[in-house]
Amino acid sequence: MSFAAAIRSAAGAARGRVTYDAPLAPLTWFRVGGAADALFSPADEDDLAAFLGALPREVPVTVVGLGSNLIVRDGGIAGVVVRLGGRAFNAIEVTADHSLVAGAAAPDAFVAKAAATAGVGGLAFLRGVPGAIGGALKMNAGAHGGEISDALVEARGLDRTGAVRILSNADMGYSYRHSSAPDDVIFTRATLRGRPGDPDAILAEMERITRVREASQPIREKTGGSTFKNPPGASAWELIDKAGCRGLVVGDAQVSTMHCNFLINRGGATAADLEALGEAVRRRVLETSGVTLEWEIKRIGRR
Structure with missing residues (x-):
């Protein structure tokens, strides 16, 4: 069943880009898989909220990030695939208390580098995690002795109606490589907290992680x-x-x-x-x- 007509109606006022019968293989690291009925890249959070609010509930919505931990099956994906990107979703801002706010589309490695440069320790492990922050939130991604649940203060997202949802670390229901976050929430950004650290020492740890990955993976x-x-x-x-x-x-x-x-x-x-x-x-x-x-x-x- 194609949901193209319903998607076109909801996308009428969208400011982001909508592509129909969109190949998904180029968006995954495996380079395999079929097409989506539609691929939506919203301009910003408000654009995504409006689109979700207008989209009929029977149209499935799937979120795809950097595609590093994903196999898209050969028959493609029914409904809308949402992929966040651009300045609205990949910005990284260092804040007070050795914290930072990272967009869901920000690559984990970029977040690690921003934290290191600012002298925020405890986030170097993200250098060894492929993908972006949104996926890390969803699966409690981790590597080299750390995982996102160690650092998350709160995650912000939108539910299927377009309403804003704020989830604390406890709300995420984290366990090993798993979260109990609502399936319909599309994360848009996260607040992470580290600890005081020496930039040179943190960067050295990231370089060590990089060497280990390149030598073993x-x-x-x-x-x-x-x-x-x-x-x-x-x-x-x-x-x-x-x-x-x-x-x-x-x-x-x-x-x-x-x-x-x-x-x-x-x-x-x-x-x-x-x-x-x-x-x-x-x-x-x-x-x-x-x-x-x-x-x-x-x-x-x-x-």
């Missing part, structure tokens, strides 16, 4: 973030390696030989190849270790 490939969550008391990559999945291939998708909790599109993979490869890995790990791996990469859309 296939970041120059068509890949995503970590494919599976670490089970309690175990490392996903070790279980995958033990199951003999390093280098495993389905179609043109492959388990990385460099870090086997990463999947790679070798050039011609489809979303179905990647998802089938991930499921094959899960089956083998269950057979060899009795552990059911949980996907960390989000898979959305029609098969």
Whole structure:
């Protein structure tokens, strides 16, 4: 079912850009997936609120950020895909009390750099997190001993009606790589708090994180973030390696030989190849270790 007519009606007064039958593969790190009925890039928060308020409730709304932790399935996405960008959503402002306000589209690495330059410690871990702040809020992203729940003061967003929602850290219901935030909230910015720090020491820590990532992860490939969550008391990559999945291939998708909790599109993979490869890995790990791996990469859309 196409929702194009309803979307066109709601988009009549939008100041942002609306693209119909919009290819989504170029927006993901894996470079796979079908098209969206419509892709909306709002001009600012007010524009997004007005659009959501005018959009009929039966039209699905999906949010896509930098696409680093995402597989869009080959059948594309029904309804509207919202993608934030531009100055209205990627600004980073350092404030008092070793805090900063970051737009949801601000890349995590940029937030880490802004914090370091201002002498705000405790946010260097964001240098090792692919993606943007909006996605980090949604999944409690983390790396190198830190996660967004350690720093979040409050998140601001809009619900499906276009109403502003302010959620505290406690409201987010955080756990490992998970939040209980309402599914219909589109985050627009977040207030993060760190601690006093020495800029040179923080930048040195970020450089160390960068070296570790480059040495251990296939970041120059068509890949995503970590494919599976670490089970309690175990490392996903070790279980995958033990199951003999390093280098495993389905179609043109492959388990990385460099870090086997990463999947790679070798050039011609489809979303179905990647998802089938991930499921094959899960089956083998269950057979060899009795552990059911949980996907960390989000898979959305029609098969």
